[in-house]
Amino acid sequence: MVQKDIKPEDGILVVRNLTKRYGEKVVLDSISMAIEESKTTVIIGPSGCGKTVFLKHLIVLERPNEGEVYYRGKRIDNLSERELVPIRRKFGFCFQMGALFDSLTVYENIIFPLRQHYKITDWKAVDELVKQKLALVGMDGYQHYLPANLSGGQRKRIAIARAIVLNPEIILYDEPTTGLDPITADVINELILKLQRELKVTSVVVTHDMKSVYKIANRIVMLYKGRIIADGDAEHIQTHPNEIVQQFIQGKVGNAELEALRLSGTKFPTQFQPEDFQNR
Amino acid sequence: MIEPLGARTAACVEGFGRFGRFAGESFRAMGSTLFHPRSYYLVFYQMHVIGVKSVPVVMATGAFVGMILAIQAYGQLAAMGLEERLGVLINISVVKELGPVLAAVMLAGRVGGALTAELGTMNVTEQIAAVQSFGVSPIHYLVAPRVLACLLLTPFLIIYADLLGILGGFFVSVKQLGINAGAYWDYSARGVELWDVSTGILKGFFFGGAIAVISCYKGFNCREGARGVGEACTEAFVGCFISILALNYMFAVILSAIYKIFWPLQPLI
Numbered sequence: 001m002v003q004k005d006i007k008p009e010d011g012i013l014v015v016r017n018l019t020k021r022y023g024e025k026v027v028l029d030s031i032s033m034a035i036e037e038s039k040t041t042v043i044i045g046p047s048g049c050g051k052t053v054f055l056k057h058l059i060v061l062e063r064p065n066e067g068e069v070y071y072r073g074k075r076i077d078n079l080s081e082r083e084l085v086p087i088r089r090k091f092g093f094c095f096q097m098g099a100l101f102d103s104l105t106v107y108e109n110i111i112f113p114l115r116q117h118y119k120i121t122d123w124k125a126v127d128e129l130v131k132q133k134l135a136l137v138g139m140d141g142y143q144h145y146l147p148a149n150l151s152g153g154q155r156k157r158i159a160i161a162r163a164i165v166l167n168p169e170i171i172l173y174d175e176p177t178t179g180l181d182p183i184t185a186d187v188i189n190e191l192i193l194k195l196q197r198e199l200k201v202t203s204v205v206v207t208h209d210m211k212s213v214y215k216i217a218n219r220i221v222m223l224y225k226g227r228i229i230a231d232g233d234a235e236h237i238q239t240h241p242n243e244i245v246q247q248f249i250q251g252k253v254g255n256a257e258l259e260a261l262r263l264s265g266t267k268f269p270t271q272f273q274p275e276d277f278q279n280r
Numbered sequence: 281m282i283e284p285l286g287a288r289t290a291a292c293v294e295g296f297g298r299f300g301r302f303a304g305e306s307f308r309a310m311g312s313t314l315f316h317p318r319s320y321y322l323v324f325y326q327m328h329v330i331g332v333k334s335v336p337v338v339m340a341t342g343a344f345v346g347m348i349l350a351i352q353a354y355g356q357l358a359a360m361g362l363e364e365r366l367g368v369l370i371n372i373s374v375v376k377e378l379g380p381v382l383a384a385v386m387l388a389g390r391v392g393g394a395l396t397a398e399l400g401t402m403n404v405t406e407q408i409a410a411v412q413s414f415g416v417s418p419i420h421y422l423v424a425p426r427v428l429a430c431l432l433l434t435p436f437l438i439i440y441a442d443l444l445g446i447l448g449g450f451f452v453s454v455k456q457l458g459i460n461a462g463a464y465w466d467y468s469a470r471g472v473e474l475w476d477v478s479t480g481i482l483k484g485f486f487f488g489g490a491i492a493v494i495s496c497y498k499g500f501n502c503r504e505g506a507r508g509v510g511e512a513c514t515e516a517f518v519g520c521f522i523s524i525l526a527l528n529y530m531f532a533v534i535l536s537a538i539y540k541i542f543w544p545l546q547p548l549i
Binding site: 056059061081082084085086087088089091093095096097099100101102112113116117119166 | 402
């Protein structure tokens with residue numbers, strides 16, 4: 001179900017023929033896709049297939065070489081940084097490593113977007129807002145911690161709290177569960193579901209954690225070598241005939257890779273051993 | 281052979297163009313920060329980090345410059361019986377060239393390296409992209425306060441360096457080498473003009489602006505990883521150092537031309 005003819009009004013976010021090249025390397029190859037409002041769309045694919053680059057194009061942190069990006073029917077990829085300010089306020093972006101400002105406390109990190117866009121006069125209301133957002137991610141009481149004193153999972157939760165402080169319409173998550181233990185990863189999954197249920201936000205999640213995918217996704221899109229090779233709900237993906245899709249969702253190594261491993265054997269005749277170096 | 285040379289030249293021109301655009305955006309953002317008191321807290325914080333914390337090291341630089349000049353020049357002047365004129369030599373060298381240039385070089389090492397490392401780390405850990413993702417211009421939030429603080433405070437740091445250079449020179453000349461204090465100050469006052477002091481301080485605005493813009497640019501464009509940040513810091517210091525020397529040469533040419541034209545008219549005004 002790879003969509004071909006997409007109109008700018010077909011979704012809250014629409015990309016048409018999106019192509020991104022770094023030098024000679026084509027990272028995204030003419031991708032077209034409409035993201036539905038109030039749904040969770042999950043982008044899956046092997047490492048290096050262009051998932052994060054695609055996500056960054058949605059908020060115009062990267063500009064395409066070809067193609068267009070639309071937000072509510074309005075083209076945004078050609079806007080200046082100044083023109084993008086009101087658009088970006090509708091987004092929350094959770095970076096892979098959290099990207100918390102390490103010289104600021106948790107409290108200062110969370111009020112950062114507020115402080116930049118509004119003149120704060122009622123600090124008590126701000127304190128209450130920070131408390132409320134931190135409670136939503138289960139981190140109330142950590143206001144005065146520095147990011148360096150938090151664990152990976154805690155940092156990701158703070159990053160989510162910071163991303164939702166301006167009540168965004170769309171939240172973009174870049175590998176929210178990568179590098180976390182299974183329980184913390186599940187806490188993050190529950191949090192994404194909770195935000196979608198309670199705040200009715202549109203979520204776009206980039207991940208290769210299949211457990212997380214089945215739990216949170218309304219729609220799954222698989223990217224491979226810069227192209228969409230599968231697009232549909234969990235059932236559609238699980239029964240997809242494409243071998244690459246099946247290998248990926250089952251976490252299986254391919255026949256070609258297996259054959260290469262078999263041929264290489266356990267030891268190359270010409271391979272140096274550590275003792276070869278010691279004797280020199 | 282010609283193709284790589286052409287490619288390198290094109291890359292060099294492109295790099296200059298990118299830097300020019302960055303510098304233009306930074307100065308525009310700096311102008312808008314001046315009219316937005318809401319951002320002053322960022323500027324004051326940077327003033328503390330860049331300016332206040334640099335005072336001791338800049339003062340030490342100035343003091344040593346004055347003291348060394350006294351020791352080095354005394355022998356030659358004493359041989360001609362002109363040791364009482366040591367003050368002119370020390371003070372004019374300090375306020376016109378050595379004070380401003382060495383204070384700026386010291387600042388490039390202390391502040392320039394720190395700015396590049398800080399912004400470079402923010403760049404590789406996606407903190408700059410995070411600023412952008414909230415609809416905030418990284419140039420406004422990160423660069424403008426640093427450039428403004430550096431540009432406004434470098435002249436003051438030069439005043440400190442000059443002052444300590446003069447005092448250091450005086451201490452060695454009068455207390456250590458036994459030159460008459462009255463004669464020392466008398467010749468100094470006759471030899472050093474307000475023009476010399478003010479041009480030295482004026483250079484500070486340009487040196488400060490160059491240090492901050494180059495360091496921030498290198499931080500914003502540093503390559504991934506610890507090595508990338510390290511290389512960016514080295515490039516930033518070398519860039520700042522060369523710019524300070526080039527700007528100083530430019531000032532020497534322009535200011536001496538202006539001096540020759542306008543300063544003699546001073547008594548008429």
